[in-house]
Amino acid sequence: MITEKGEVALLSSTSFQVRIGDELVNAVIKGKRLKGAPKVVSGAWDKKKALLDNSLCVGDLVDLEYESGSWKITGFRERLSSFVRYNFIKRKLQAIGANFDVLCIVASHCSPEMNSFFVNTALTGLDGKCGIAFVFSKSDLPFSEGDLAVIDSIRKSGFDAICLSSKSGDGISELRSMIEGRTAMFIGESGGGKSTLLNRIFGRDIQAVGDLSKKKSTGCHTTTSSVLLCDGPLKVIDTPGIRFVRPLLLARAQIEFCFPDLFGIGCKYADCTHMGEAGCNADAEAASGRVSSLRLDDYRRMMSADAFLS
Numbered sequence: 129m130i131t132e133k134g135e136v137a138l139l140s141s142t143s144f145q146v147r148i149g150d151e152l153v154n155a156v157i158k159g160k161r162l163k164g165a166p167k168v169v170s171g172a173w174d175k176k177k178a179l180l181d182n183s184l185c186v187g188d189l190v191d192l193e194y195e196s197g198s199w200k201i202t203g204f205r206e207r208l209s210s211f212v213r214y215n216f217i218k219r220k221l222q223a224i225g226a227n228f229d230v231l232c233i234v235a236s237h238c239s240p241e242m243n244s245f246f247v248n249t250a251l252t253g254l255d256g257k258c259g260i261a262f263v264f265s266k267s268d269l270p271f272s273e274g275d276l277a278v279i280d281s282i283r284k285s286g287f288d289a290i291c292l293s294s295k296s297g298d299g300i301s302e303l304r305s306m307i308e309g310r311t312a313m314f315i316g317e318s319g320g321g322k323s324t325l326l327n328r329i330f331g332r333d334i335q336a337v338g339d340l341s342k343k344k345s346t347g348c349h350t351t352t353s354s355v356l357l358c359d360g361p362l363k364v365i366d367t368p369g370i371r372f373v374r375p376l377l378l379a380r381a382q383i384e385f386c387f388p389d390l391f392g393i394g395c396k397y398a399d400c401t402h403m404g405e406a407g408c409n410a411d412a413e414a415a416s417g418r419v420s421s422l423r424l425d426d427y428r429r430m431m432s433a434d435a436f437l438s
């Protein structure tokens with residue numbers, strides 16, 4: 129019997145495409161249930177509510193064996209990173225990609241318009257640690273002052289932000305050098321330009337590009353499932369569009385990781401959450417411009433949302 133290690137590249141309803149070296153093979157799970165698949169989001173403060181749909185996702189590292197003419201998945205390696213969103217149909221959190229070294233949050237400012245809530249809260253779907261790049265697409269189209277304020281506040285929070293255009297080529301080499309030799313995961317709203325960007329970076333039509341729906345000027349969901357794309361030094365997980373990330377019952381450390389700019393700002397209590405506590409300094413900091421009021425508003429909207437999987 130041959131045994132191998134592989135990476136899940138694509139899911140279908142009945143089987144998986146797994147990359148073993150340079151080859152793609154079809155595989156099914158051996159037996160009824162895969163041993164060791166994760167059941168909860170790590171680091172969440174409420175483990176009961178942070179239940180994960182514990183099936184495999186794209187990017188998962190698996191053990192396989194070849195037996196009577198077919199590949200079977202026999203084991204699962206712990207995820208070093210994953211991106212999780214709420215699946216409203218299964219009513220469970222679901223990983224849409226795993227084991228990436230850099231997360232690229234792609235945001236458009238034209239068709240669809242800049243969605244600061246998505247930009248500012250997207251990181252709450254990240255489970256584990258990795259490099260982070262905010263990618264502001266379609267830079268051939270003019271940014272409004274409001275768009276520039278969102279980009280500026282991301283930079284001031286200490287994150288990398290790249291403005292680029294797949295059309296003009298502006299900023300493409302900067303992103304390419306950031307992701308080469310690593311596994312990058314691209315997330316963002318449908319229509320934001322992820323697939324066009326991947327085609328540009330890979331130098332060929334590797335993903336289908338969607339026409340914008342004329343009525344709403346939001347994108348249609350061309351990329352319907354996550355997929356792992358590999359070519360030479362490039363290894364990217366493209367994902368279906370996500371409009372918002374349902375916060376993951378974050379532990380304090382994770383909230384501080386997503387909003388480093390909003391903590392250590394001189395509140396009376398060190399564990400202040402800026403949600404109406406006595407001695408909170410957040411509004412004063414926002415009024416003075418030291419803290420972005422836009423980020424503070426989005427943070428508060430996130431914290432007060434009944435999105436906490438009730």
Ligand SMILES: Nc1nc2c(ncn2[C@@H]2O[C@H](COP(=O)(O)OP(=O)(O)O)[C@@H](O)[C@H]2O)c(=O)[nH]1
Pocket residue numbers: 265266267268269292293294295296316317318319320321322323324325336337338339340347348350351369
């Ligand atoms: N002006 C402009 N349009 C772009 C750019 N990148 C993508 N688009 C358009 O945006 C739409 C959605 O692109 P797509 O790559 O399918 O977005 P995805 O849903 O994020 O994968 C398409 O009509 C693209 O032609 C860009 O750099 N500039």
Ligand SMILES: [Mg+2]
Pocket residue numbers: 322323324335336337338350351367
């Ligand atoms: Mg796409």
